[in-house]
Amino acid sequence: MTESQHAQVAGESADVVIIGAGPAGLVLGNILLRHGVDCVVLERADREGVENRARAGFLVPNTVRILERNGLDGGVRRGGREHGVCEFRTETGRFRLDYRRLGTGEPHTVYPQHELVADLMARFLDGGGTIRFGTEAAAVADADGPAPSVTVRDADGRPGRWRARYVAACDGRHGAGRRSLPPGTVRHHRDHGVSWLGLLAEAPPSLDAVGYAVHPRGFAGHMARSADITRYYLQCDRDTPADAWSEDLIWDELDLRMRASAYGPLVRGRIVQRSVVALESDVLEPLRHGSLFLAGDAAALLSPSAAKGANLAVLEAELLARALVDALVHGDPEGTDRYSERCLAHIWRAQEFSHWMIRLLHERADPGDAGLFRERLRHVRLASLRDSASRQDWFAEQYVGI
Numbered sequence: 001m002t003e004s005q006h007a008q009v010a011g012e013s014a015d016v017v018i019i020g021a022g023p024a025g026l027v028l029g030n031i032l033l034r035h036g037v038d039c040v041v042l043e044r045a046d047r048e049g050v051e052n053r054a055r056a057g058f059l060v061p062n063t064v065r066i067l068e069r070n071g072l073d074g075g076v077r078r079g080g081r082e083h084g085v086c087e088f089r090t091e092t093g094r095f096r097l098d099y100r101r102l103g104t105g106e107p108h109t110v111y112p113q114h115e116l117v118a119d120l121m122a123r124f125l126d127g128g129g130t131i132r133f134g135t136e137a138a139a140v141a142d143a144d145g146p147a148p149s150v151t152v153r154d155a156d157g158r159p160g161r162w163r164a165r166y167v168a169a170c171d172g173r174h175g176a177g178r179r180s181l182p183p184g185t186v187r188h189h190r191d192h193g194v195s196w197l198g199l200l201a202e203a204p205p206s207l208d209a210v211g212y213a214v215h216p217r218g219f220a221g222h223m224a225r226s227a228d229i230t231r232y233y234l235q236c237d238r239d240t241p242a243d244a245w246s247e248d249l250i251w252d253e254l255d256l257r258m259r260a261s262a263y264g265p266l267v268r269g270r271i272v273q274r275s276v277v278a279l280e281s282d283v284l285e286p287l288r289h290g291s292l293f294l295a296g297d298a299a300a301l302l303s304p305s306a307a308k309g310a311n312l313a314v315l316e317a318e319l320l321a322r323a324l325v326d327a328l329v330h331g332d333p334e335g336t337d338r339y340s341e342r343c344l345a346h347i348w349r350a351q352e353f354s355h356w357m358i359r360l361l362h363e364r365a366d367p368g369d370a371g372l373f374r375e376r377l378r379h380v381r382l383a384s385l386r387d388s389a390s391r392q393d394w395f396a397e398q399y400v401g402i
Contacts, residue, residue: 014040014130015328017150017164019137020171021050023113024296024313026120028168031070031321033129037328040162041129042152044136050117057112057225058083058307062402063314064109070318075119080111083224085209086399088382089259091216095386096209103396112225113310135160140167140180143292150176165291166324166336170317172297173282182289192279192303192358196221197240199232199250203269206230212361213258214382219361220257222266230269233277233304235362242274279303279358281351287316287340295320300347305357308350311402316343346402353398360385 016032018025021043032039043050059076067073084100084107100107125131134155142148150162169177196219204227211222218235225231232254245253251268260266282301287294296313319342323335359374360381384391 012040012160013163014038015165016040016168016324017042017162017166018168018170019140019150019176020169020296020298021045021117021121021131021133022053022170022172022296022313023117023120023310024317025168025170026117026124027066027070027072027314027317028170028295028321029129029131030072030120030124030127031318032324033124033127034070035321035325035329037325039129041124041131042135042137042150042162043131043133046133046155047121047131050133051114051121053114053117056304056307056310057110057231058223058311059109059111059116060308060311060400060402061104061106061109063311066314066318072120072123074123075115076109076111079115080109082107083110083210084108087207087209087211088385089211089213089263090382091214092383094259094263097385097392097395099392099396099399103393103398104400106400108307108400110224110226112229116310137171137176139176140169140292143167143180144182144290146291148291165328167292168320168324169292169294169298170296170313173301175298177292177294177298178284180292181284185289186285188281188283188285190281190355192281192355193238194219194279194303194358194362195236195238195240196277196279196304197234197236197242197245197250198273198275198277198304199234199271200225200273201230201232201269202228202272203230203267204228206264206266211258214361214363214378215257215259216363217253217257218363220254222258230267236276238276238278240276242276247271277304279305281354283344283347283351285340285344287343288336293320293336293339295343299343300351302350302354303358305361306350306354306399308354308402312347312350315346315402319343350402353401356398 016039018041021041029041087096136153138151148167152160205224213220221233223231287299295316302309323339326332326335
């Protein structure tokens with residue numbers, strides 16, 4: 001193991017200790033480094049593991065602008081592809097929305113998240129930044145005072161401690177940041193009662209659009225990742241093991257729900273990744289606790305129904321970076337004092353649209369009058385989205401907004 005892969009023993013310090021080398025942690029680290037702020041990133045995985053974590057790939061326009069203004073958009077400019085069409089398939093037919101010509105008139109940029117992470121990591125390390133790979137953060141201590149610390153373990157289980165002026169927890173919903181929150185933190189949680197089998201297929205896209213299919217057997221989704229990789233989703237029972245379905249059964253079910261017999265066959269290929277995703281929403285308030293700040297999935301968890309998670313992480317990282325630069329370099333605490341308030345405004349907007357999408361795309365989960373009533377409302381929502389220009393403009397603005 002190289003020196004950069006070891007967590008160092010007691011005595012290490014940095015002005016800002018960042019936990020987690022995902023989009024939030026790396027955007028934050030790069031901006032701090034650019035402004036001369038002493039920082040370190042602690043990451044429990046090795047570099048190869050971080051660079052190969054397949055995640056979402058749809059960047060909203062504001063995310064691209066954040067990357068551009070901070071000099072982090074090199075890979076996106078070279079490899080990103082604009083995308084601005086989605087297609088809905090239902091029992092009454094199909095319709096398409098060219099959302100780049102609606103609302104604010106902006107498209108998504110398709111760029112796989114693992115490639116963005118690789119770009120950000122290379123930029124940070126090439127700029128002289130420090131990432132301690134193989135270092136798991138165990139807990140954040142003394143966050144209510146001026147000298148917090150992060151206890152860590154390296155890959156061999158050896159303990160260590162990093163001292164800081166500020167700690168940025170960008171380590172997800174199960175990380176040390178959340179585990180170290182003080183009593184009184186408010187958690188807003190909702191289980192939407194829906195699960196998806198998430199799939200990554202070695203197959204070119206079958207549609208020139210994001211595909212949303214509503215079917216009596218459950219939702220199915222199609223989302224391009226690259227010229228030869230496509231992500232699919234299949235609604236499934238909550239307790240379904242990820243490997244319960246054979247590849248043939250998966251493709252047959254996708255054909256059925258996507259109504260391939262009516263609208264054209266799906267291009268099949270090897271399923272290279274699968275996981276079951278429970279659609280949940282989760283928000284913590286506040287996002288600052290003394291010297292500890294939360295960002296990314298540590299701050300809030302969204303369902304994947306609206307592709308907002310990574311985009312929120314980048315937005316929060318820039319807000320936090322600016323706040324910490326102002327506090328450390330200019331002695332101005334306004335940004336750190338308002339960080340939680342500013343982020344939560346964006347988080348709740350994204351949560352509302354994500355919840356709307358869940359209700360739009362899924363059949364009733366329960367029988368009886370209540371379920372039938374909700375089902376009729378879902379039909380009306382789809383019809384309104386198909387027929388109403390004002391509803392289409394609203395959808396487009398929310399779809400690419402953050």
